[in-house]
Amino acid sequence: MKTNLQSPKLLKTIILALLGTISLVLFFLNFPLPFLPPYLKIDFSEVPALIAALIFSPMAGVVVEGIKNLLYLIVSGAGDPIGVASNFLAGVMFIVPVAMLYHRFKGVKSVVSGIVSGTIVMALGMSVLNYYVILPAYAWFIGAPEMAGETAKWVAVSAGILPFNLIKGIVVGLLFVPLFIKMKTWIEQKQASLVS
Numbered sequence: 001m002k003t004n005l006q007s008p009k010l011l012k013t014i015i016l017a018l019l020g021t022i023s024l025v026l027f028f029l030n031f032p033l034p035f036l037p038p039y040l041k042i043d044f045s046e047v048p049a050l051i052a053a054l055i056f057s058p059m060a061g062v063v064v065e066g067i068k069n070l071l072y073l074i075v076s077g078a079g080d081p082i083g084v085a086s087n088f089l090a091g092v093m094f095i096v097p098v099a100m101l102y103h104r105f106k107g108v109k110s111v112v113s114g115i116v117s118g119t120i121v122m123a124l125g126m127s128v129l130n131y132y133v134i135l136p137a138y139a140w141f142i143g144a145p146e147m148a149g150e151t152a153k154w155v156a157v158s159a160g161i162l163p164f165n166l167i168k169g170i171v172v173g174l175l176f177v178p179l180f181i182k183m184k185t186w187i188e189q190k191q192a193s194l195v196s
Contacts, residue, residue, distance in 0.1 A: 012060075016056075016060060016063050016064055017067060019052045019064045019067075020048070020063070020064045020066075020067025021071065023045040023047075023064055023065070023067070023068035024068045024071045026045040026047065027068060036159075036160055036163065036164050037156075037160045042171055044175060045068055046065075046091050046094055046176075047179070048064055049064040049065045049091060050095055051183070052064045053096075054099060054102050055190045056191075057099065057103070058096045058100055062092050062096070065092055066088065069084050069087055069088045082141055083138075085134075086126070089126070089129060090125075090165065093122040093125045093126065094122040094172070096118070098114030098118045100114070101117065102114055108177070108180065108181060112173075112177060115169065115177065116173075119166060119168075119169025119173065120169075122165050122169055123165035123166045123169065124162075126161055126162075127157045127162045130157055131153050131154075135148060135152075135153050135156055135157075136148040
């Protein structure tokens, strides 16, 4: 009886760890956009986190994001902890609205609405966080106080961070919605077998 109760939890842990690892691999397959600063790169590492969040809960998506960023810190030698924290926060802001709307209403429309909401939350949230917290922290970390000036922060946010996060949300959404439509039955089956 005890083994039966524990096995779904064990299976869930294994699935989340696996999705976190896949997310890390996708994180390395990134590309810059020609009209934005080169340090802002598009990747599809949020897709495994979205799958986890839809099968289980918004928190499962957050866990996958956490695993990805923790693994990245280990692999990269913790060269840029502020960038890693920023990536984690952006991922959470994008994933949680999608998962919350999906679990409330189910279906493709709720996923599309969630991606639109998540893109807006991520774009605005990361703009505010970058302006007030991340850019000043980064400027301090690399010893470049001029980066923390009002004009420098405003340019970085309005010409880089805000358009980048809007584009990233759209690009990830364009990939994820067709993927979700194909995986919808499988996701529902996993929900029935793992969550119940």
